[in-house]
Amino acid sequence: MRLTAPRVVPAAAESWTEEQRAIVEPMLARGPVLNIFRTLLNHAAAAKAFLVWGGYVLSRKNTLPPREREIVILRTGFLCRAGYEWTQHVPIARRAGLTDDEIARIKLGADVPGWSQPDAALLRATDDLHREQFVTEPVWAELARHFEERQRMDVVFTAGQYTQVSMMLNSFGVQLDEGQMLDSDLKGF
Structure with missing residues (x-):
């Protein structure tokens, strides 16, 4: 790990906006929201776009097994x-x-x-x-x-x-x- 503390503090659940909640709602169904996603919530527009492309790379649509x-x-x-x-x-x-x-x-x-x-x-x-x-x-x-x-x-x-x-x-x-x-x-x- 390069840093021992966050530079961008993960967004706390109690302060999530409606937009942030909409982003993490599907994740909450699977368990706790990971730090990477709680960090990205600080820039909701970027998080939404990131999740679309990242979703492709990790999906069955990716032709690599x-x-x-x-x-x-x-x-x-x-x-x-x-x-x-x-x-x-x-x-x-x-x-x-x-x-x-x-x-x-x-x-x-x-x-x-x-x-x-x-x-x-x-x-x-x-x-x-x-x-x-x-x-x-x-x-x-x-x-x-x-x-x-x-x-x-x-x-x-x-x-x-x-x-x-x-x-x-x-x-x-x-x-x-x-x-x-x-x-x-x-x-x-």
């Missing part, structure tokens, strides 16, 4: 040193079929043993996007051997969305939700 999508999300979060993002998505990645060993190897990248060719291509593409904001020709060709065009587009969309999310989390100082523990590899960032 959930497991592959989570590889891209976790690698992006780790490269951005976004402790909150990593912490939220590790359980999601497990539900999507990633093992604890695979999750640990995501931190190490594509060149460690054990990755399938498609998984390594996803990791390399995510690294390219993080480093260059561009998928290099060799990596694009590697992706093309395993993923159709719309899936390759969704790799870029997913990495881009979670780069933005990581920037917001890090810059706004969004703190972990109650009961969560920060991965030791992300302490001190």
Whole structure:
């Protein structure tokens, strides 16, 4: 975590406006509202727009299967040193079929043993996007051997969305939700 306290304080439920309540109402049906969303409530218009695009990236409309999508999300979060993002998505990645060993190897990248060719291509593409904001020709060709065009587009969309999310989390100082523990590899960032 880069900050030990929020720069943008999450909106307290007792002070939510009608507009803010309308944004979080669907979330309340699933449980407590996460700190990321309570923070975004401070800018309701942006929160509404953010939820539409973020909803696409996390939906079944995204042509990447959930497991592959989570590889891209976790690698992006780790490269951005976004402790909150990593912490939220590790359980999601497990539900999507990633093992604890695979999750640990995501931190190490594509060149460690054990990755399938498609998984390594996803990791390399995510690294390219993080480093260059561009998928290099060799990596694009590697992706093309395993993923159709719309899936390759969704790799870029997913990495881009979670780069933005990581920037917001890090810059706004969004703190972990109650009961969560920060991965030791992300302490001190």
